[in-house]
Amino acid sequence: MEPTELQQIIARVASVGPIKVWSVVVSVLGDLMQSADDTLGASQLDALVAPMGINNQALRVAVHRLRNDGWVETQRQGRRSRYQLTARGWAETERVRPEIYGATQPNRKSVFLVVGPPQLAAPDFAAQLPKDSAVLTSRSGFVVGRDGVPKNWMCVPHEAAAMPDWVEAAVVPETLAQEYDALRAVVKPLLSLPVPADVLERTALRLAILHHWRRLRLRHGALPDLVLGEDWAGARCRTVVLEALGRLARPELSTLE
Known part of the structure; x- marks a missing residue:
């Protein structure tokens, strides 16, 4: 079966940079879980990362690693599994939220x-x-x-x-600036497209964008923004990414079931 246009778009966004499956899982859970008590079903996680080219076996290995690292815990509901951030995972997620989603910079x-x-x-x-x-x-x-x-x-x-x-x-190292520019170049055209109607596909696109933004943003601190203001690759990318995330709104977890 040929991939749909939206699936091709998601794959194109996902391919803009390296994909480490455990890091994608952290991005997904960190974005979707807005409470320390939130959980996400294994089948829903699988459906969200599959459009990024991540198969079920790779996903299981990544979850196993995160569980051993004390980041994720698994709950069993009959034959089904659900994932939840541990206290450590939740604390680390909360710590970096201002950097990932913040539009304003420090003094x-x-x-x-x-x-x-x-x-x-x-x-x-x-x-x-x-x-x-x-x-x-x-x-x-x-x-x-x-x-x-x-x-x-x-x-x-x-x-x-x-x-x-x-x-x-x-x-700002040249390689970092180039990666920010590449992410901005692939996301900006999406701002003129209709918002996908299917909640799983819409969320998968959101998470593909978010993952690469998070991957780049956490490679440095506040210094580039403080010194260079809005006139550098990361700031230009932020504007586009945050607009895209605003259009591809975070869903309620219940709508993914």
Whole structure:
């Protein structure tokens, strides 16, 4: 049987980047479960990820891994299984929701320009930078917040200004910008198409888009948005993705049964 046009669209969105099945499951459960008590049937999960090219065997392996990792638990209802986020899975899901779905960015005043002492080797400078940071030159960089910055480094607030190209390249790796652009390019044409009527297919399309957005967004912190504002690939992609997610509204779990 030939795939429908919508199935082809879902497959095209899914193929815009790498698919790790366990990560897709996390995206699906994190999006659809709006309460710590919510559950999703195994057959419904299977139907939602199949359009992304994920078969049942790969799905079972992924769920088994997430269960062993303490992220997902399985409930039995007769011969049927239902999946629920564990307390850990729910807490981690809640922690990243503002980053995944948020349209606003933190205050620019939280960005600092740091400079290490001249005797500090460049690799040591990079190794001592806090998590949400970027190396600009051998001993200078941007950080979000002062936490973790050594006391003998210069640390001054960054003032909002137009950034030269080399700074943007330091803050946003070229591969990340290219992946954001690729996702935006495949999602933007969908905004002019009718919203699919079938709830399972509509939700599968939503989740294919969301998964790749989540995969990219969680690869970095707030720094690119704080330094570059709306003028970078991730911000341009966010605008398109959030509009698409708004059109492909999250369904009530009961409608997927």
